[in-house]
Amino acid sequence: MSGDGNKKQFWRRGAAKVPGSIQHVYGAQHPPFDPLLHANLIRAGNKPQLTPVKPKKATSFQEFESITSDAWDVGDEDDELLAMAAQNLNIEVVMETANKVIENHSKLQGKQAVPLQEDELVEKEQEVPAPDEEHPESGPHGDGRLVKSFSEAPIGSPREVAGERAGLHRQQSLPHRPVIPLVARMADQNTSGTPAMTEREASRLDKFRQVLAGPNTDLEELRKLSWSGIPRQVRPITWKLLSGYLPANAERRESTLQRKRQEYFGFIEQYYDSRNDEHHQDTYRQIHIDIPRMSPESLVLQPGVTEIFERILFIWAIRHPASGYVQGINDLVTPFFVVYVFEYIEEEVENFDVSSLREEALRNIEADSFWCMSKLLDGIQDNYTFAQPGIQRKVKALEELVSRIDETVHRHMQQFEVEYLQFAFRWMNNLLMRELPLRCTIRLWDTYQAEPEGFSHFHLYVCAAFLVHWRKEVLEEKDFQGLMILLQNLPTMHWGNEEVSVLLAEAYRLKFAFADAPNHYKR
Known part of the structure; x- marks a missing residue:
């Protein structure tokens, strides 16, 4: 294929076309679906590699999927290594150790505390690596992210905790496979509901709460704090303030929320039934087609969420006829929606059934997402008008x-x-x-x-x-x-x-x- 032919092919496949007439932008594709982040795509039969190997560069989704190794699965190689090691063990030592394990397990099952002796504690400290105290906020490839995946596990005895830490240490030595849902693994350490915060995180959260607690929020100070990231606990209220959706005056916020939420659902009653009219049906049809293509997040694909997104995008489109709906706008709803869902729940969003929320909470999330997305688009609307x-x-x-x-x-x-x-x-x-x-x-x-x-x-x-x-x-x-x-x-x-x-x-x-x-x- 000639160079020009290649360029045309890639233009069609990956890059959205710039319209020369009134034409919506279609074809902006999401990066290949990542099976590493979705456990239901993991195939159980693959054998792990004993040492990390630099992966072959994938040029298509099929190649990407085929070269993905299931590093967390236990395969035949591990069994063979264990068998070889067992041949060199003293059988009396093995039996004695096994009996101790069984005895301790029985005591734990009977909820009898088994205190560790001082020498055992020293031994445990040598065996099990402690959390990274120098880097308590370790990045996405460090302890912070792996530990979070066990945030919902029951808190067990000291021995059980030590065993979990040892397991985590072993997992970190293997090629990395994320085990936390994609949405839940937010960048901020406080986002996925971790049970404990570092001292620095607690201090930052306290600073946010002090700024937000006053009768009139100092928006300039709030911006300075927010530039380096916003803790999950205060992100919903902070986003609403910084976007201009809520007033700085605390006494006016509740009445503003009620008025704006009622206004949004007034638009729904007034305009949403027109989605099947000849004048609007093309817009609604395109929104309906685009939403399932937005992202691999299961949250967005839930039926109730799909309907919410359709309403938000349709109402925005008909209230902004200069641009109307353009593909790309649909993506801009998601961050607001996810952040405002966190206002009502503590568990991981990816596995959360949004329809289980109270109807009032869902209505609030929908209206707040609409208005904040509208505020964002007000500043970049020339991205979506004629010829963009x-x-x-x-x-x-x-x-x-x-x-x-x-x-x-x-x-x-x-x-x-x-x-x-x-x-x-x-x-x-x-x-x-x-x-x-x-x-x-x-x-x-x-x-x-x-x-x-x-x-x-x-x-x-x-x-x-x-x-x-x-x-x-x-x-x-x-x-x-x-x-x-x-x-x-x-x-x-x-x-x-x-x-x-x-x-x-x-x-x-x-x-x-x-x-x-x-x-x-x-x-």
Whole structure:
């Protein structure tokens, strides 16, 4: 296939087209579904590899799935190693140890406490690694994330806890397989309902509560605190304040919520039945088609949630005829919806049946998500109007910025005739939601809402930092096909708080260097 043919193929498959007439943006695809993050796709028969092996680069979902190893499963190799080790054991020692285990287990079953002797405690401390005290907020590949997957396990005896820690230590020595639901593994350490916070987390939460407790919230101080991430417990109220949905005056908040929620459901009564009218049926049909394609999150695919999203998007579309519904807007509901569900529950969202919430809570979540999404879109509506001029300007600005901060990457893209519009259109259209896990998007939006013009202006610098972050991988690709496959499927599925924080810090540095002197990145 010729180079031009390859480029046309990838344009059709991955990059949304820029309309030359009034035409909605279709074709922005989500990165390949990640079987690592969904246990129901794990196949039980695979054997593990004893040592981590650098995976072969996947160029399609089928290849990606076929090279995925089930590192958590116990296979024949482990059994053989155990059998070899057993041949060298003294049988008397084995029997004595086995009897002790049985005796201790029986006592535990009878709820008889078995105190450890002092020498046993020392031995246990040597056998079982303690939590990482130097890094209590370890990033997405460290202790913090693995421990969270056991947050709902019952608290057992000291011996049982030691056994769990030893198991966790063994798991961490294997190739990493996340075992926490995708939505629940939020970037912030307080997001998935962990039972205990570090001292630093507790201190940050206390600072937020002090700012929020006053009769008039200091929004400037709240923004400063929020830039580095918002604790789960106060994220719903903080997002509502920073988006401008709620007033800073505490006494007016309840009446404002009641009025805005009633107003939204008034729109539902007035307009929603028109979804099947000839004038609106195309819009509603496209929304109905797009929602199941949005994300692999089971939460979004629940029937009750699908209906909520359809109502939110349809009402927004008919109240904004200058743009109407454009694919990409549908993604922007999800972070608000997930954060506002957390206002009513403590368990993991991924496994939570949203329909089990009280009807009043569901109505509140729906209305709040609608208004906050509307506030966001008010600042970037030129992204979705005729010919989408906002996106075209931002993609052009991204190209100019990258050419100044990393000329090597820019020239590499030019060499293989990769147009920024072919991959960065989606980055601007979907605010990187198709490139990052949802937990990272929520953390990113903490900063976007704290940053002046975060969604419209600061996002440009985040995209520039995001592209340059993959500098090594980009330069390793030596043809158009390879570059497009990489840029449309960047390996961020295991990203968490640490990676997002580094990305934001670099984006802020770029903004500081270029925002007030735009000629710095113009030739």
